[in-house]
Amino acid sequence: MDPKAHSKAARRAGQIRRSLQSCQLCPRACKVNRLACQIGYCGLDARVRTFREMLFDGEESMLNPSHQIYLAGCNLKCSFCSVEEWNRQPQAAPVMDIQALAAAVDLRRRQGARTLNILGGEPAVSVHGVLELLATIDPSTTVVWNSNMYYNTEVAEALKGLVDIYLADLKCGNDQCAMSLLGVPDYLCVVKQNILQARPAGTVIVRHLLLPGHMDCCVRPILAWLAEQAPGVMVSLRGTYVPPAVGTAAPAVYLDPQELALAQSMASDLGLRLIQ
Numbered sequence: 188m189d190p191k192a193h194s195k196a197a198r199r200a201g202q203i204r205r206s207l208q209s210c211q212l213c214p215r216a217c218k219v220n221r222l223a224c225q226i227g228y229c230g231l232d233a234r235v236r237t238f239r240e241m242l243f244d245g246e247e248s249m250l251n252p253s254h255q256i257y258l259a260g261c262n263l264k265c266s267f268c269s270v271e272e273w274n275r276q277p278q279a280a281p282v283m284d285i286q287a288l289a290a291a292v293d294l295r296r297r298q299g300a301r302t303l304n305i306l307g308g309e310p311a312v313s314v315h316g317v318l319e320l321l322a323t324i325d326p327s328t329t330v331v332w333n334s335n336m337y338y339n340t341e342v343a344e345a346l347k348g349l350v351d352i353y354l355a356d357l358k359c360g361n362d363q364c365a366m367s368l369l370g371v372p373d374y375l376c377v378v379k380q381n382i383l384q385a386r387p388a389g390t391v392i393v394r395h396l397l398l399p400g401h402m403d404c405c406v407r408p409i410l411a412w413l414a415e416q417a418p419g420v421m422v423s424l425r426g427t428y429v430p431p432a433v434g435t436a437a438p439a440v441y442l443d444p445q446e447l448a449l450a451q452s453m454a455s456d457l458g459l460r461l462i463q
């Protein structure tokens with residue numbers, strides 16, 4: 188974070204909080220009054236809720252060990268979500284205690300955390316709480332914004348200079364798959380724009396969880412777009428898909444290792460910078 192991070196984060200947190208009286212933080216544009224306890228698509232009023240914090244070694248190697256802070260509530264409805272219960276009922280998660288979390292950030296750094304990893308759910312729907320936390324922690328902390336990137340300019344602007352690494356989760360390569368798997372109609376144009384706009388603001392890692400059977404409809408167009416529009420960006424292809432327990436539109440099988448090899452070879456052929 189930059190040296191004036193505390194005052195910047197506190198000021199922006201206040202601005203975002205005020206805007207919650209007609210929330211349009213993301214393209215769902217619910218316009219509910221979250222300050223008056225109204226709840227939008229993400230299932231949250233103005234209170235920010237966290238359900239887990241832990242040290243984790245399973246992110247991209249340059250981020251590990253990573254101190255993960257999970258925020259409840261999301262603006263997508265991914266049919267293969269690994270924390271679906273916290274997004275379906277975010278109100279069940281405890282309200283964020285900023286002082287306790289700031290102490291946890293300090294402790295995890297002393298335990299070896301290299302990065303502070305803000306994820307969810309989707310952190311954009313709780314960005315005011317994230318900013319309030321950033322206003323209290325050591326400004327030398329390396330902050331990772333681990334996001335689906337589906338948010339409006341207001342959020343993108345609020346993060347500038349406060350986030351070191353954007354870990355952008357690009358989930359689908361076309362709007363039809365995004366509609367059926369994530370429940371969102373205008374996914375790609377929003378996410379692509381936010382990825383491109385994040386590049387001057389910090390380091391960007393584009394992560395794609397490979398979906399079984401989605402090589403031609405998703406993987407190929409994602410990689411082609413990255414090669415054309417974001418050459419040099421770091422790309423992380425994840426082969427860790429876990430099929431959901433109940434029947435949904437999501438693939439019901441694990442990824443075939445040959446699909447991972449094919450995706451890696453496509454990325455290499457396009458000159459993309461793959462990271463592990």
Ligand code: SF4
Nearest residue numbers: 210213216217227229
């Ligand atoms: S952040 Fe939540 S309430 Fe606000 S527009 Fe998005 S889904 Fe709706």
